[in-house]
Amino acid sequence: DIVMTQSPDSLAVSLGERATINCKSSQSVLSSSNNRNYLAWYRQQPGQPPKLLIYWASTRESGVPDRFSGSGSGTDFTLTISSLQAEDVAVYYCQQYYSTPLYTFGQGTKLEIK
Amino acid sequence: QLQLQESGSGLVKPSQTLSLTCVVSGGSMSGNNYAWSWIRHPPGKDLEWIGNIYRSGGTYYNPSLKNRVTISADWSNYQFSLRLTSVTAADTAVYYCARARDMAFDIWGQGTMVTVSS
Numbered sequence: 001d002i003v004m005t006q007s008p009d010s011l012a013v014s015l016g017e018r019a020t021i022n023c024k025s026s027q028s029v030l031s032s033s034n035n036r037n038y039l040a041w042y043r044q045q046p047g048q049p050p051k052l053l054i055y056w057a058s059t060r061e062s063g064v065p066d067r068f069s070g071s072g073s074g075t076d077f078t079l080t081i082s083s084l085q086a087e088d089v090a091v092y093y094c095q096q097y098y099s100t101p102l103y104t105f106g107q108g109t110k111l112e113i114k
Numbered sequence: 115q116l117q118l119q120e121s122g123s124g125l126v127k128p129s130q131t132l133s134l135t136c137v138v139s140g141g142s143m144s145g146n147n148y149a150w151s152w153i154r155h156p157p158g159k160d161l162e163w164i165g166n167i168y169r170s171g172g173t174y175y176n177p178s179l180k181n182r183v184t185i186s187a188d189w190s191n192y193q194f195s196l197r198l199t200s201v202t203a204a205d206t207a208v209y210y211c212a213r214a215r216d217m218a219f220d221i222w223g224q225g226t227m228v229t230v231s232s
Contacts, residue, residue: 040218049210049222050161061220097217099157101149101174105161 002026002096006106012114019081021109023094028074031098037100041070041079044108045090054079081111089113116141118211118223126205126230132198136211136223143192144169148216152185152196154207155225162207167194168216201230 003026013019031037037057042050052061054070057077067082081088094106122134136150143150149166156162165175167185175183179198187194198205204228212219 005143038217042219049212049225051216051222052220055216055218055220095161095218097214100217101163101166102176103163103217105163107160 002099002104003104004031004094004104005097006092006094006109007087008109009107010110010112012112013081013084014088014114016083017114019084019088019111021079021094021111023072023077023079023098023106025075025077025096025098029039029096029098037073037077038096039070039072039077040097041068042093042095043088043090043108044093045087050093053114084111084113086113116213116221118221120209120223120224120226122209122228124226124228126201126228127232128202128230129200132196132201132205132228132230134209134211134226134228135195136194136196138192138194143187143189143194146170147215149217150185150187150188150194151212151214151219153210153212153219153222155189155210156204156207159207164198164209183217202229206230 005024007022039057041054044050058070069080071078091108117140119137126132152164165185167173182199183212184197208225210222210225213221
C-alpha cells in the first residue's frame with residue numbers, strides 16, 4: 001500500500017494569514033504516462049463529510065475559492081490556504097489514487113484559528 | 115445537483131452482517147467515468163476505502179476486507195449497497211458512500227455511524 005503521511009498533525013493560524021499543510025507519499029504518485037500526480041486534497045468541516053478541494057495535485061475543484069492551492073510532485077505535496085477564513089477551521093486530508101483502486105488517505109491535519 | 119444519502123442499521127451485533135444502502139438523487143448514475151464507493155472512518159483512525167462498483171457491474175474491494183465485503187447496485191432505482199459480514203468492534207465507524215470522478219471522491223453522503231456491540 002502507498003502510505004500517506006501529513007504534517008503537521010495540527011496547526012493554529014491567525015485569520016487572514018497563510019496556512020500550509022504537507023503530505024508525503026511512501027512512493028511516487030506521478031504517472032509517467034500522462035505526467036499527472038494522482039493526489040487529492042479534502043476539507044472536512046465539523047459535522048460534515050469531506051469535501052473535495054484539489055485533484056491532480058493542483059487542479060481546483062469547481063466552486064472552491066482561489067485561496068486554496070495545491071503544489072508538489074512525485075512524493076511531496078503542499079496544500080496552501082493563502083488567507084485563512086473562519087470557515088476553514090476543519091480537518092484536511094490528502095489522498096492518493098495512483099494505486100487505484102486501492103485508494104489511501106493521510107491521517108489528517110487539524111487546522112484551528114490562533 | 116447530485117446527492118447521496120446512506121441508510122441502514124446503526125447498531126450491529128458482533129459476528130452479524132452490516133448492511134447499508136446509498137440512495138442517489140438529483141442526477142444520473144450512468145457514465146463509465148464514475149465509480150460508486152464506500153469509505154469508512156473508524157474513531158481515531160484514518161479514512162479507509164472499502165470498495166467500488168462501476169456501471170459495468172465490476173467491483174473492487176480493499177484487500178484488507180475482501181473476504182467479508184460485497185458491494186452491489188440497483189441501477190434502475192438509483193442506489194447501491196454495502197454488506198460486511200462477520201463484524202467485530204473494529205468495524206465500528208462512520209460509513210460514507212461517495213462518487214469517484216477521475217478517481218477523486220467528488221460527492222459524498224453525509225455519513226452514518228455504525229456501532230458494533232452486543
